[in-house]
Amino acid sequence: MNYPIIGAGAVSSIGGDPDAIFASLCEGRSGLAPLRAFDRSRFNAQRLFEIDDRETEGVDEPGRATRFLVEAVRQAVEDAGLPEDLAGIPVLVGTGLRELRSLELWWRDGVPFEADGLHFEDALRSRFGAVDTHTFAGACSASLYALALAWDLLAAGEAETVVVAGCDVVTESMFGQADRVQFDPPPSVRPFDKDRRGTILGEGAAAVVLSRSAGSRPARGLLRSVAVNCDAHHQTAPDAAGVEAAVRQAHEQAGVTPPEIDLVVMHGTGTPLNDRTEAAVTAEVFDAPGPALTGIKSLTGHTSGSAGLLSLVVALSCLDSGTVPHVAGLSDPLPEGAGLRLVAGEPLVGPVRLAQVNSFGFGGVNAVAVVGGAA
Amino acid sequence: MRIAVTGVAVALPGASGPEALLLPARPGAEPVDPAAVIGKKGLRFKDRATRLGLHLAHAALTDAGLLAAGGPAAAGDRLATVVSSNLGNTDTVCRAVETIAKESTGGLSPMDTPNASSNIIASETAIRFGLRGPNLTVCNGRGSGLDAVRWAALMLRSGRADHVLVTGVEPDNEVTRRLVDGPVADGGAAVVLSRDTGRARALLGPVFRTADPAGTAARLALLAPGGDLWLRADGGPAPASARLLGLTGWGELSGALGVVQCAAAAGWFAEGHDGPAYAVAGAAGAVLLHPERTP
Numbered sequence: 001m002n003y004p005i006i007g008a009g010a011v012s013s014i015g016g017d018p019d020a021i022f023a024s025l026c027e028g029r030s031g032l033a034p035l036r037a038f039d040r041s042r043f044n045a046q047r048l049f050e051i052d053d054r055e056t057e058g059v060d061e062p063g064r065a066t067r068f069l070v071e072a073v074r075q076a077v078e079d080a081g082l083p084e085d086l087a088g089i090p091v092l093v094g095t096g097l098r099e100l101r102s103l104e105l106w107w108r109d110g111v112p113f114e115a116d117g118l119h120f121e122d123a124l125r126s127r128f129g130a131v132d133t134h135t136f137a138g139a140c141s142a143s144l145y146a147l148a149l150a151w152d153l154l155a156a157g158e159a160e161t162v163v164v165a166g167c168d169v170v171t172e173s174m175f176g177q178a179d180r181v182q183f184d185p186p187p188s189v190r191p192f193d194k195d196r197r198g199t200i201l202g203e204g205a206a207a208v209v210l211s212r213s214a215g216s217r218p219a220r221g222l223l224r225s226v227a228v229n230c231d232a233h234h235q236t237a238p239d240a241a242g243v244e245a246a247v248r249q250a251h252e253q254a255g256v257t258p259p260e261i262d263l264v265v266m267h268g269t270g271t272p273l274n275d276r277t278e279a280a281v282t283a284e285v286f287d288a289p290g291p292a293l294t295g296i297k298s299l300t301g302h303t304s305g306s307a308g309l310l311s312l313v314v315a316l317s318c319l320d321s322g323t324v325p326h327v328a329g330l331s332d333p334l335p336e337g338a339g340l341r342l343v344a345g346e347p348l349v350g351p352v353r354l355a356q357v358n359s360f361g362f363g364g365v366n367a368v369a370v371v372g373g374a375a
Numbered sequence: 376m377r378i379a380v381t382g383v384a385v386a387l388p389g390a391s392g393p394e395a396l397l398l399p400a401r402p403g404a405e406p407v408d409p410a411a412v413i414g415k416k417g418l419r420f421k422d423r424a425t426r427l428g429l430h431l432a433h434a435a436l437t438d439a440g441l442l443a444a445g446g447p448a449a450a451g452d453r454l455a456t457v458v459s460s461n462l463g464n465t466d467t468v469c470r471a472v473e474t475i476a477k478e479s480t481g482g483l484s485p486m487d488t489p490n491a492s493s494n495i496i497a498s499e500t501a502i503r504f505g506l507r508g509p510n511l512t513v514c515n516g517r518g519s520g521l522d523a524v525r526w527a528a529l530m531l532r533s534g535r536a537d538h539v540l541v542t543g544v545e546p547d548n549e550v551t552r553r554l555v556d557g558p559v560a561d562g563g564a565a566v567v568l569s570r571d572t573g574r575a576r577a578l579l580g581p582v583f584r585t586a587d588p589a590g591t592a593a594r595l596a597l598l599a600p601g602g603d604l605w606l607r608a609d610g611g612p613a614p615a616s617a618r619l620l621g622l623t624g625w626g627e628l629s630g631a632l633g634v635v636q637c638a639a640a641a642g643w644f645a646e647g648h649d650g651p652a653y654a655v656a657g658a659a660g661a662v663l664l665h666p667e668r669t670p
Contacts, residue, residue, distance in 0.1 A: 041479070042480060096493070097493065098493060098514055104469065107469035108469075115554045118516075119515050131585065131658070134522060135515045136512060137493030137513075138511060138512050139498070148509070149526060152529045171468065172475055173491045176474075180480045180481070229509060229510075230510035232501040235499075235502070236488070363492070363498020363499070363501070363502075364498060364501070
């Protein structure tokens with residue numbers, strides 16, 4: 001079983017659509033910049049991967065997660081050649097931090113806000129006429145979890161077409177809590193490097209249109225499986241057993257064996273623990289030389305709940321172009337990565353037929369997707 | 376595939392079981408004390424919503440016969456968790472931003488870090504009870520509790536799990552009161568949904584959304600005629616022959632509402648009623664059926 005992905009959209013700090021983001025990744029352009037709207041005197045860390053869209057420089061505004069979501073969905077729907085009326089189409093949104101930034105501005109500064117503004121129903125209804133809308137707050141793997149549920153909706157015959165999205169902006173509470181425990185903030189994100197020092201948050205949104213049948217235009221790719229599970233182990237420390245189970249389940253559901261996978265877009269947060277665990281699991285699952293491995297967070301930052309789907313949209317570009325962007329900032333791989341084909345230095349050119357996308361989150365929530373080329 | 380409600384738990388002030396939901400709320404009842412049910416161990420640094428969620432999970436899993444000493448009484452990777460909560464961690468988020476403004480991030484407690492993530496209740500539940508299947512948090516407004524039930528049922532149908540613990544919980548505090556402009560329920564309910572099984576407290580019928588509560592109510596009556604219990608808090612009508620239960624006496628139930636409604640339906644069937652029960656939360660709706668009636 002597989003389902004065509006008939007449209008894609010994305011926004012991030014390094015580009016306003018999937019093509020621009022992919023070009024930035026291949027050219028090594030980073031979205032890391034000094035704090036754009038938070039009070040710099042309050043934080044040790046001074047840089048984030050924010051999207052530069054605020055009306056007045058230095059002044060924060062509510063509703064930005066919603067804005068990015070609406071834009072990513074608009075792009076995906078347009079790309080799929082669908083009308084903008086989504087009345088009969090479920091819209092599933094995975095997010096780590098919902099509109100909690102708007103909640104913060106309400107509580108601290110008295111910006112108008114109410115409970116219904118925490119999720120995205122009203123915005124999706126007013127902009128697209130969508131009725132069957134869902135907000136899932138599943139930490140950093142939320143958008144791939146939403147993709148798994150979209151798969152189930154199609155498999156059960158409950159929908160013909162589903163829009164799946166992810167979106168997140170940086171909240172001051174999450175940035176602040178991370179700042180509290182990172183006494184020496186990392187100057188950059190360097191996934192899988194032996195000298196990696198941690199992650200930095202980013203902002204972004206991504207959306208795809210998944211369908212039971214091909215649309216009027218060529219599909220972007222074929223979704224082969226999405227596996228989801230939970231480590232049930234620790235809030236912040238990943239568990240190799242849970243991660244490996246998710247990877248193997250994704251392969252099994254897709255009916256593929258490890259040697260068939262050409263590319264893995266890794267979760268790769270640049271934290272010591274994630275990258276060590278993910279590299280070890282990858283080495284365990286794949287025999288050498290194994291697939292090409294890349295990751296995008298050195299240039300986009302960790303975009304929280306939208307990260308998984310953003311990686312998937314990048315995987316679609318890799319399938320389409322036969323180019324795999326390198327892991328920026330990676331010069332000396334970590335010991336667990338010895339023997340792995342981490343793409344470093346420059347993009348790798350060559351055919352990519354089947355890609356795996358990893359996404360793991362706070363609380364041990366794991367999601368792994370397998371996606372193939374449309375041809 | 377038949378989907379059964381195999382475990383039910385209720386934790387609201389003065390209401391510790393499904394039958395209590397059929398009676399008026401008792402004014403001045405004591406707040407729920409999770410430590411009295413699950414002990415104090417492991418509750419330090421957990422926010423109120425997470426403590427209430429762990430309490431509900433323990434009670435519902437026990438009721439379903441899924442808790443053995445030292446871990447789950449079924450394969451952990453076949454046990455999924457779905458939590459519905461709109462307001463759960465809003466107090467942590469608001470307190471953090473206030474502290475940062477007053478003192479910088481140095482004033483924050485590192486122990487609050489996990490609580491800044493909206494999936495804290497679901498992940499703590501999985502960790503405490505060894506639930507290694509899919510772990511989902513639904514934050515979808517008024518209909519969120521019934522939406523959570525719908526996704527749980529879908530994951531059972533698609534084969535991602537054999538049992539799903541669905542918890543709906545909201546905490547009462549200064550932040551949540553201001554957000555909803557009134558008192559919040561400070562508790563909720565949990566149900567265990569299972570694939571075909573012997574013992575059931577209720578069966579789950581269709582769960583869906585339409586454009587508005589009126590449309591949802593009309594479709595419920597069409598899909599499963601003859602309902603004798605209407606669970607709806609939106610002020611909408613119910614036929615004179617049916618019981619109408621708003622469940623408004625505990626304060627705003629928000630994301631807990633739909634799950635509390637399912638628990639109330641189980642209580643209704645336990646009292647001997649056998650017609651279908653309808654639940655309307657926001658624009659989401661669900662049919663619940665007496666366990667001996669085939670859907």
